[in-house]
Amino acid sequence: MKSNKNIAIIGGDARYLQMIKQLSKSEDIHIQVVGFDHLNQGYTGVNQVEMDDLRVNQLDAVILPIPGTDDQGFIETTFSDQKIQITLDWLQQLPDHCVIFSGIANDYLRENAQQAGIRLIPLMGRNDVAIYNSIPTVEGTIMMAIQHTDFTIHGSNVIVLGLGRVGMSVASKFSALGAKVFVGSRNKEDIARSIEMGLTGFHMNELSSYTPNCDILINTVPAKVVTDDVIKPMMAHALIIDLASKPGGTDFEYADKRGIKAIHALGLPGIVAAKTAGEILGTVVEQVLKEHQEERGL
Amino acid sequence: MKSNKNIAIIGGDARYLQMIKQLSKSEDIHIQVVGFDHLNQGYTGVNQVEMDDLRVNQLDAVILPIPGTDDQGFIETTFSDQKIQITLDWLQQLPDHCVIFSGIANDYLRENAQQAGIRLIPLMGRNDVAIYNSIPTVEGTIMMAIQHTDFTIHGSNVIVLGLGRVGMSVASKFSALGAKVFVGSRNKEDIARSIEMGLTGFHMNELSSYTPNCDILINTVPAKVVTDDVIKPMMAHALIIDLASKPGGTDFEYADKRGIKAIHALGLPGIVAAKTAGEILGTVVEQVLKEHQEERGL
Amino acid sequence: MKSNKNIAIIGGDARYLQMIKQLSKSEDIHIQVVGFDHLNQGYTGVNQVEMDDLRVNQLDAVILPIPGTDDQGFIETTFSDQKIQITLDWLQQLPDHCVIFSGIANDYLRENAQQAGIRLIPLMGRNDVAIYNSIPTVEGTIMMAIQHTDFTIHGSNVIVLGLGRVGMSVASKFSALGAKVFVGSRNKEDIARSIEMGLTGFHMNELSSYTPNCDILINTVPAKVVTDDVIKPMMAHALIIDLASKPGGTDFEYADKRGIKAIHALGLPGIVAAKTAGEILGTVVEQVLKEHQEERGL
Amino acid sequence: MKSNKNIAIIGGDARYLQMIKQLSKSEDIHIQVVGFDHLNQGYTGVNQVEMDDLRVNQLDAVILPIPGTDDQGFIETTFSDQKIQITLDWLQQLPDHCVIFSGIANDYLRENAQQAGIRLIPLMGRNDVAIYNSIPTVEGTIMMAIQHTDFTIHGSNVIVLGLGRVGMSVASKFSALGAKVFVGSRNKEDIARSIEMGLTGFHMNELSSYTPNCDILINTVPAKVVTDDVIKPMMAHALIIDLASKPGGTDFEYADKRGIKAIHALGLPGIVAAKTAGEILGTVVEQVLKEHQEERGL
């Protein structure tokens, strides 16, 4: 016999609507949502309640918004004007086996969860989520590359920095669209993989010798790598798209001074494919709950 | 010794600026442009003149705008407020060997050119131009598919109608982005080619049995093929992008009634990649002039 | 109600065993085979008979071997020692609506079928069959390229001549394996398509300026295009694979004199994928019979 | 000023001829080879000597054969009948900064090198070498898949086990040839990557539910994963290609009993592309020597 799981989803943005839809399909998952009062019950299709209505001590999982909490525990509620705070006191009411999901986690959330003895799972830190999310990220990057240039990706010289979870997806798809792709990495095996993929691989140290012929430069490295000497030789029509999280890897000020268009493109999955992004989260949450249950021998 | 060629470019849009730049590189081509007076001389880099300044009887080629003329001979001038008319009288002053280029040609232009004994070359009718132009067309289609859906192309079911010059490029690139592509054709060899390309090929007659699972439908067939019975079974989130020239192949009214978003996306090359589109035209014009000269034994 | 079809398969090679298996699946097809007496009944799973046992005037279709007949009407029987001849007299006994299939047709077969008033369908001449067959042909070519060189296809310079039904498949798959592919064509639209496919397209006239850097040259053009001046500049390690039917497009004698390995690789589908090749034939035969029946209003 | 490097290459197979050619191009590398006496001096193009002729105390690098030594220090010499032994005594004569290369290393070699205080670099253990070598490995696998089946890779169901250095290359290339590829992995991020690549990813635990529809199974996992219950449901025409080093990951005995063809395909790079394999080694040796020199501040 399968046991039911009680899940509370507290706050969230458009992606969460799809995640809710995804999770609702499971027969053994019972969902309550808080912080969606701008939407009517029929739209979300699940039980919309207030914080006080939750039977906290019976929850198997709590899902907080992608950004987690701010440093006082307040959360983002796109579809509500309520101010909702996640406190230590509240966390301590959760049963021991309960799991808390968020996208990322700050010190406040991490420390309070630990003190309450509750397992915290920042979804965005997982390798599988990062790779799944690279798919909408790439499509957003492609959209920007088409919108912000007056030439085709096909036939253009594209530099991709970093062959990590996002970089590998970016490099392979720009190549598939007919670009000549050059991948800059700091380690030898990524250079080897780039070459195996039919791309040109080079060591990051030589970046500034590749930028003079570059039409589009896409950065995924979370470190200051697109510096003034890298930007200086670029052509006037070149475009820089920086995907790395704040503060990004580009000297935006210098690019601006040189008249090179540089865009810090963040949060692409939510922007170009909220539904897919929500499905990814739903799928992974479900999987984690299933494993968690198996671990507990249920 | 190479003989010089005198070319007059009369009217045109942003694509023509790139074409002018491209043609200017040839040492043996002398260019004069009419209808670019909103731009200053330095920007185009070529000789900007009035219609009356042209030595018509010494021209080797005349390039009219992509749309050709209207049915009274007037042409489109994006960078000028002048009203410029191409008359039979004017055409008759051109030397016999002169060639006239336009994108497409209507009866007015075709008949007057014939009467004046001047060879008319509608560039857009050429197979090579159509295939080169399919590249920016595809990228525009990709951009729209990303912008107008909240799911990724990757993993979605995409139907492409027609495996002609545009359709083949569309189908292969959407597949390269990870879509599951289904190609509808009316002949057996296109079905075979679709299968060889790793796609699913089906006969156009069976279209309505493929639309129920379709996320994005892209039409390139210049005939009414996306009819009510094709649209009826589509899912609410599905998107139709019709690329076929006016009037397109879609029953837009019915799609609207069913609440299916349908976009008639025309003129994509000029919109998403004016520079590439201009280079394509420049390259082909140059090639045609070269062949034409060889034919005349020069 | 579906009417049954009586089919006689007379002679054939390994591919035909698969075709027989494929056709046997149709409930409304009744099959008799002649010239398979080396195999036992259980293996083919169909009715093995002698020529004299056939009720010729009740046949709806006759399938002859891929090579058709020789110029006296004798056919190839891989699985029998019988000498079987297709005579005008025999053909005249067939009902008017009967269809004869073969792979290719010579004058003998064409003329006698015409005189007997029987429709003859040489399968290999059909565009769809040629494209489906290009798939095993490409794989055979890949196998040879791997076997007959001591370097990888990946990273090598491969010239493909002709972008027809076979050439397009060859070019796209060698590119997919990581080769740098150069396609030689005699018309502008094939050059445009090569470029759209991310390959390098060039005009056949310039072939000899591409061969000096070529590692593997694959010809699909049924005309003498790989001449001495094309072969002369090739490197000692280069490999020529000529796929064009006899006599091929290569000056084999000159290649031999220069010490360049040149292979005339014919009949690849039957060699590397007899089963797939048989399935292709079975599928197309079935389709043709179905259409033929529809035409007759059955 | 660049200092010269003295390298001794002792023994080796066909791959080493290409490596020698590659290294000979460097102006600052001086090469002596031992164990190539079946070839004449002109063929290798370098100084062929005897062990006793080497000025051991002046060597900067020693390159042993791919298999290293046997457990008494004897090495493989494909092009010589000499018995050559690498002894501790000999190793101790090498200068401290000298580097020893081999493909793989056993205890004998590892321990003696350590005792002599000499740095040992087993090339095949390096990630970059493993990835570069995956290229010829894949092509060998493709060749075998074509040779040992009578159907095309295109359209077939191919299972690849492991998405490591070899597995990723295998999976992407079989997909590029038109196979439907299913990748079995034991970790979630590899499943995510498979899906991003447009393949089907599944967990290794579910392998036996994928084998019933499998046409070709390719194993790269160095552990017993292709067990009897995995093989049992396979179709009679299916082919197993096991790439994992001895003893491989397949229950070959059981496969044989079930009549499923299973091939343990080892050493593919040397077999199908000795020249490429040699170039890979040459390139990496050169790179390591350069880094080593930089470390020593030369």
Ligand SMILES: NC(=O)c1ccc[n+]([C@@H]2O[C@H](COP(=O)([O-])OP(=O)(O)OC[C@H]3O[C@@H](n4cnc5c(N)ncnc54)[C@H](OP(=O)(O)O)[C@@H]3O)[C@@H](O)[C@H]2O)c1
């Ligand atoms: N814009 C968006 O919408 C969006 C979406 C998803 C992710 N992101 C962001 O994109 C970035 C990359 O994410 P990811 O998942 O691809 O991370 P990842 O898998 O860790 O990849 C980062 C890559 O950068 C390389 N790298 C790190 N520091 C470097 C340095 N100093 N010099 C050279 N290379 C360096 C790493 O190489 P090693 O392997 O050698 O460490 C790795 O290949 C992150 O900032 C992430 O938050 C943005």
Ligand SMILES: NC(=O)c1ccc[n+]([C@@H]2O[C@H](COP(=O)([O-])OP(=O)(O)OC[C@H]3O[C@@H](n4cnc5c(N)ncnc54)[C@H](OP(=O)(O)O)[C@@H]3O)[C@@H](O)[C@H]2O)c1
């Ligand atoms: N939106 C844009 O920005 C843009 C850009 C470029 C082109 N276009 C337009 O796109 C359309 C396609 O251009 P193209 O160059 O690809 O033309 P094309 O090469 O002629 O291809 C048209 C395809 O449609 C098929 N077809 C025609 N009539 C059909 C019917 N009644 N039923 C089924 N299939 C039919 C043709 O099949 P057969 O081979 O059997 O005839 C062919 O495969 C044109 O209208 C063109 O003006 C638009």
Ligand SMILES: NC(=O)c1ccc[n+]([C@@H]2O[C@H](COP(=O)([O-])OP(=O)(O)OC[C@H]3O[C@@H](n4cnc5c(N)ncnc54)[C@H](OP(=O)(O)O)[C@@H]3O)[C@@H](O)[C@H]2O)c1
């Ligand atoms: N080896 C095998 O196992 C095998 C298997 C299948 C087919 N084949 C053979 O392969 C050959 C090609 O078959 P296919 O189906 O690809 O034929 P196809 O579709 O007619 O293609 C032939 C190509 O060659 C070009 N061409 C013809 N004559 C030319 C010339 N004089 N100069 C330059 N280009 C020329 C054609 O260009 P245009 O479009 O301008 O005419 C076309 O692109 C045939 O001989 C066929 O029998 C062999």
Ligand SMILES: NC(=O)c1ccc[n+]([C@@H]2O[C@H](COP(=O)([O-])OP(=O)(O)OC[C@H]3O[C@@H](n4cnc5c(N)ncnc54)[C@H](OP(=O)(O)O)[C@@H]3O)[C@@H](O)[C@H]2O)c1
């Ligand atoms: N036949 C040839 O010519 C040839 C050529 C080159 C290499 N090889 C051999 O091929 C094999 C693979 O080489 P490689 O460079 O690809 O190694 P690798 O990068 O380590 O890849 C091995 C893969 O197997 C997975 N794996 C290991 N143990 C497993 C288990 N018990 N269950 C499920 N998955 C498991 C690993 O997953 P994790 O990431 O989770 O560990 C990894 O993805 C080696 O045996 C190598 O010697 C053969």
